[in-house]
Amino acid sequence: GESVGLHLPTLSVQEGDNSIINCAYSNSASDYFIWYKQESGKGPQFIIDIRSNMDKRQGQRVTVLLNKTVKHLSLQIAATQPGDSAVYFCAAQTGANNLFFGTGTRLTVIP
Amino acid sequence: DTEVTQTPKHLVMGMTNKKSLKCEQHMGHRAMYWYKQKAKKPPELMFVYSYEKLSINESVPSRFSPECPNSSLLNLHLHALQPEDSALYLCASSHITDTQYFGPGTRLTVL
Numbered sequence: 001g002e003s004v005g006l007h008l009p010t011l012s013v014q015e016g017d018n019s020i021i022n023c024a025y026s027n028s029a030s031d032y033f034i035w036y037k038q039e040s041g042k043g044p045q046f047i048i049d050i051r052s053n054m055d056k057r058q059g060q061r062v063t064v065l066l067n068k069t070v071k072h073l074s075l076q077i078a079a080t081q082p083g084d085s086a087v088y089f090c091a092a093q094t095g096a097n098n099l100f101f102g103t104g105t106r107l108t109v110i111p
Numbered sequence: 112d113t114e115v116t117q118t119p120k121h122l123v124m125g126m127t128n129k130k131s132l133k134c135e136q137h138m139g140h141r142a143m144y145w146y147k148q149k150a151k152k153p154p155e156l157m158f159v160y161s162y163e164k165l166s167i168n169e170s171v172p173s174r175f176s177p178e179c180p181n182s183s184l185l186n187l188h189l190h191a192l193q194p195e196d197s198a199l200y201l202c203a204s205s206h207i208t209d210t211q212y213f214g215p216g217t218r219l220t221v222l
Contacts, residue, residue, distance in 0.1 A: 034210060043115075043201050043213035044154065089153055096208050097142050097161065101153035 002027040002094050004102035012108045019077040021105045023090035026071065030100075032093040035064060035075045038104075039086045047075070047088075077107075085109045114138075115214035117202050123220045126192060132217045134185040134202030143185040144211060145177060146201040154201055154213075160185060161207060192221045 003026040013019045025033075031052040036044035050057045050064045050073070057064050063076040077084055090102045115136045124130050134143065142161050146154035159167035160179040174196075176188040185202055197220045203211040 032208070036213075041218075043117075043215045046210055046212060049210055093208075097144070097159050097167065097205070097211075099156065099211055101155075104151075104153055 002030055002092050002098075002100040004090060004092050004100050008105055009103065010106045010108070012110060013080050015082060015109050015111050016079055019075075019080045019084070019107060021075045021077075021088050021090075021107065023073050023075075023102050024071055025073070025090075025092045025100075025102075027092065027094050028068070028071065030092040030094045033064070033066060033073050034091045034093070034099070035062075036089045036091060036101075037084075037086045038089065044089060080107075080109050082109045082111055115202055115204055115212055117200075117214040117217050119217060120215070121218045121220075123222065124189065124192065125222050126194075128192075129188070129190045131189065132187040132200055132202075132219075134187075134204075134214055135183055136204040136212075136214075137183055138204060138212070139182075140204035140206055140212075141182060142205045142207050142211075143179060144203040144205075145175075145185070145187050146203065146213075148199040148201055148216070150198075158187075189219075192219075194221050197221045 034049040035047040038044045048059045061078045066073045087104045145157040148154045157171045158177045163179045178186040199216040201216045202214045205211040
């Protein structure tokens with residue numbers, strides 16, 4: 001199996017600041033990691049992913065870092081905006097289709 | 112097109128009713144999933160279909176009955192549900208071993 005946990009259940013940041021959300025996983029066999037954003041009343045929305053053969057991947061205003069040695073990944077959001085307020089889940093995939101979600105971090109952006 | 116659609120958006124049913132949730136995708140994905148999400152919790156996997164065959168059933172009670180009529184459609188038939196089954200039911204799809212894309216969910220209330 002897999003156990004995925006986020007370090008902080010809530011995070012508040014000022015608009016324009018950078019946000020960092022951290023996540024830990026337990027199964028060294030997990031080889032694919034995804035960050036999802038979920039707004040109230042909506043389904044999880046894909047943000048960015050990374051495979052275990054990489055340690056960093058960048059998207060538009062988002063960066064995911066993977067440290068396989070300590071089984072840790074993080075999501076960095078640059079210049080956080082009010083529209084970034086949501087619950088963020090990290091998820092680890094082990095095997096073909098088995099995706100394990102972390103408990104989620106609620107990000108609140110203060111205008 | 113990375114859209115997964117789900118109907119209905121909301122559903123209220125009594126414990127003796129029979130209802131169905133529907134999910135559709137046209138991305139050519141051959142894996143489809145049902146998740147259950149309770150308030151303030153991460154999604155929990157219920158069922159996985161790969162190539163229209165049930166490949167994972169996470170010990171879900173038989174009052175939930177999945178069906179995959181073809182590669183684009185996924186149904187979840189509901190019968191004799193309990194109030195504790197009230198939740199957001201999410202459908203997702205993916206290429207085999209690839210990123211899962213989620214629909215907006217069906218908010219189910221069992222009276």
